[in-house]
Amino acid sequence: MGAKITEIEYVFGRNKISNEDLKKEFPNYDFVNFENKVGIRFRYNVDSNQTGLDLAIEACNKLFLRVDKNNIDYILYCTQSPEYLLPTTACILQNRLGLRKNIGAFDFNLGCSGYTYGLSLAKSLINSTQAKNVLLVTAETYSKYLHPSDRSNRAIFGDAASCTLITSHNVEYLHEFSFGTDGAGYDKLIIKNGGSKNMCHPDPVELQYGTDNIYTDNHLYMNGPEVFNFTSQVIPGFTKDILALNAANVADVDQFIFHQANAFMLNFMRKRIKVDEKRFYVDLMDGGNTVSCTIPIALKNYSQNISLTQIQKIVLVGFGVGLSWCGGMVTIDKKL
Amino acid sequence: MKKEEFLISLREELEFDTVLTQERIIKEIEEWDSMSVMILIAFVSDNFNVTLTGEEIKKMTTFQSLIEKIGLEKFN
Numbered sequence: 001m002g003a004k005i006t007e008i009e010y011v012f013g014r015n016k017i018s019n020e021d022l023k024k025e026f027p028n029y030d031f032v033n034f035e036n037k038v039g040i041r042f043r044y045n046v047d048s049n050q051t052g053l054d055l056a057i058e059a060c061n062k063l064f065l066r067v068d069k070n071n072i073d074y075i076l077y078c079t080q081s082p083e084y085l086l087p088t089t090a091c092i093l094q095n096r097l098g099l100r101k102n103i104g105a106f107d108f109n110l111g112c113s114g115y116t117y118g119l120s121l122a123k124s125l126i127n128s129t130q131a132k133n134v135l136l137v138t139a140e141t142y143s144k145y146l147h148p149s150d151r152s153n154r155a156i157f158g159d160a161a162s163c164t165l166i167t168s169h170n171v172e173y174l175h176e177f178s179f180g181t182d183g184a185g186y187d188k189l190i191i192k193n194g195g196s197k198n199m200c201h202p203d204p205v206e207l208q209y210g211t212d213n214i215y216t217d218n219h220l221y222m223n224g225p226e227v228f229n230f231t232s233q234v235i236p237g238f239t240k241d242i243l244a245l246n247a248a249n250v251a252d253v254d255q256f257i258f259h260q261a262n263a264f265m266l267n268f269m270r271k272r273i274k275v276d277e278k279r280f281y282v283d284l285m286d287g288g289n290t291v292s293c294t295i296p297i298a299l300k301n302y303s304q305n306i307s308l309t310q311i312q313k314i315v316l317v318g319f320g321v322g323l324s325w326c327g328g329m330v331t332i333d334k335k336l
Numbered sequence: 337m338k339k340e341e342f343l344i345s346l347r348e349e350l351e352f353d354t355v356l357t358q359e360r361i362i363k364e365i366e367e368w369d370s371m372s373v374m375i376l377i378a379f380v381s382d383n384f385n386v387t388l389t390g391e392e393i394k395k396m397t398t399f400q401s402l403i404e405k406i407g408l409e410k411f412n
Contacts, residue, residue, distance in 0.1 A: 030367070033351065037371055152370050210370035225390030228374050232381065264371075268378045 002172025003126040003134075005119070006165050008300040008336040009062040011055055012044035012287055013141065013159035026151045034155060035285075039263025043158030043288035045143040052081040052139035053089055055161030057096050060137065063163050069097060072165075074131035075105035076121055078114035078292045080321070081141040082107055093137065104131065111189070112259040112320030114138055114292035115162075116327050119316070120177040122166040136164040138292035142220060145191055147206075149214035153222060156262065158288035162296035176245040177328030180238055185323035188226045192217040227320070228265055235319050236272040238327065242315060246329040250275055253329075254312040255302060259319055260284040260294035292318070303336040337383065339403055339411050349379045358400040362393075376402075384410050 019031035019041055035041055046055065056077070060069075077090035090105035104125075110117055115138055122134040139161035146153050166174070194200045204216035215221050235258070243249060256275055258266055263282050270280040281298050290297065295316055306312055310333065317327035337345075343356040352367050362368060377388050384406050396402050403411060 029369075034371065037375070210373070211368070213370070223390060224370050225373050225377060225388075225393065228377055229387055229389065232378070233387065262374075264374060264378070 001127060002169050002174065003123045003166050004169035004171075004173035005299075005330060005332060005336065006167050006334075007063055007067055008162060008164045008296050008303075009059045010160055010162040010293060010297050010300060011058045011062070012290075013046035013055065013143065014050060015045045015047065017043055017045060019155075022151070022155055029151060031155070037264045038156065039266075039282060039284050040156065040288040041285045043155070044160065046141050046159045050141075051083055052079055052141045052159075052161060053083045053092060053096070055141070055159065056089075056093055056137050056139040056163065059139075059161045059163045060093070060097050060135070063135075063165065064097075067165055069099055071133045072099050072135045073103045074122075074125055074134045075099070075103065076118045076134060076136045077105070077107045078110055078118050078136070078138045079107055079140060080109055080111055080291070081139065081144065082109075089139075090137075099135075110322070110324055111140075111291050112261065112289075112294070113318040113322065113324040113326045115164075115259075115295040116177065116316050116318040117179075117324075118164075118292075119166065119174055119330065120179075120326065120328060123174040123177070126166065126168045132168045134166045136166060138162045138296060140291040140293060142291060145220040147213075147215040147219040150219065152210055152213050152224065153215075153220060156289045158290045160287060160290035160293040160297065162293045162300075164296050173331040173333075175329040175331070176242070177326065178238065178242050178245055180234065180319075180325040182230075182234075182323045185226070185230060188223045188230065188323065189221070189321040191220050194218065230323055231261070231265060231319055232268055232272070234325065235317060236269055238319075238325060239269075239273050239315065239317055242317070242327045242329060248313070248329065252313060253279065253315050255279055255281055255314045256317070257281045257295055257298045257302060257314055258317045260298055261289050261320065291320070299332070300336045303332055303334070306332070306335065337411060342383075342403070342411065343399060345383075346376070346379055350375055356399055358403065359398055361398055362396055362402065380406055386410075 118136040125131040319325035
């Protein structure tokens with residue numbers, strides 16, 4: 001018995017924003033250099049009346065063009081952009097998609113480590129015979145949390161939603177997963193206000209970070225250098241742990257798909273792990289860093305190039321806000 | 337690595353037009369930005385096995401102070 005990724009769909013926010021568009025707002029910044037280093041040309045933001053749930057519904061409806069929605073018996077909804085503080089967005093999604101009522105559904109709050117966590121949860125639900133067809137949804141609209149003058153984060157983050165169907169399968173295609181948590185770094189990527197500790201402030205103080213980036217405690221804050229240091233120190237070793245857990249070597253893996261955070265950082269890690277460029281996915285040119293959506297987007301796009309008879313072993317690694325990380329090995333044998 | 341070589345290689349890595357000298361004040365360089373910080377951290381980590389934090393970089397003044405932070409003994 002086992003579990004398998006059978007389908008993936010995704011959508012971006014409605015508004016495509018190019019580096020030229022951003023240049024008009026931030027004329028002194030070198031976006032050509034940004035594109036070369038960070039590897040992002042376009043990101044998509046939602047309209048003010050569009051939410052993560054709207055994106056999720058759009059992505060799921062694309063999936064239901066080829067999948068019978070009545071087979072879904074569990075929704076795992078990964079988001080840090082929930083529709084409300086309560087109820088859980090997954091309940092609303094069940095209703096809006098017209099899914100059965102005798103199914104499980106809940107949200108889990110993780111960022112860039114969320115998709116791999118979701119795969120591991122889906123595998124557990126299936127292998128413990130609690131579910132047969134799990135719909136794993138990731139939906140994120142960080143653009144709503146960014147200060148208009150926060151150039152760095154506005155250039156990096158994009159809005160998107162993805163849905164992945166994980167079904168029971170006679171052979172295990174979701175192999176071993178591993179996890180990591182370090183809450184000491186909780187404030188390296190944070191929105192301080194709006195939770196139960198601090199209310200959203202009606203007139204928040206404007207703060208500055210890095211080079212001329214403005215934010216307030218109502219907005220998202222990221223300590224870029226510290227997140228970079230965490231990632232570069234922890235993730236290469238963690239990747240080795242995942243390989244060991246799966247009794248595999250770097251050479252056994254057809255493709256490494258990491259959370260697409262930023263091209264420079266990805267290549268830095270690639271060299272540390274000693275993987276050639278061909279087997280290490282780096283493509284966030286069109287879409288940017290879409291948090292928990294980057295891995296399913298990359299996995300779907302990567303799978304379009306594999307032939308029907310190919311079986312591919314892929315290592316997936318997510319890392320970020322928390323600080324939290326999770327990764328594992330999966331097998332795919334078709335275009336997703 | 338010699339200090340001069342370090343500054344030449346770092347400049348290439350950063351793809352800066354401006355020439356880096358030990359006396360130059362890092363933050364006064366117009367091209368210096370948050371991406372430069374990331375590139376600097378990566379470059380120093382690769383070449384000296386030293387991890388600079390964002391806070392440490394914030395406190396640096398000249399490239400000489402960067403070299404001191406990495407450790408004078410690492411330069412010949």
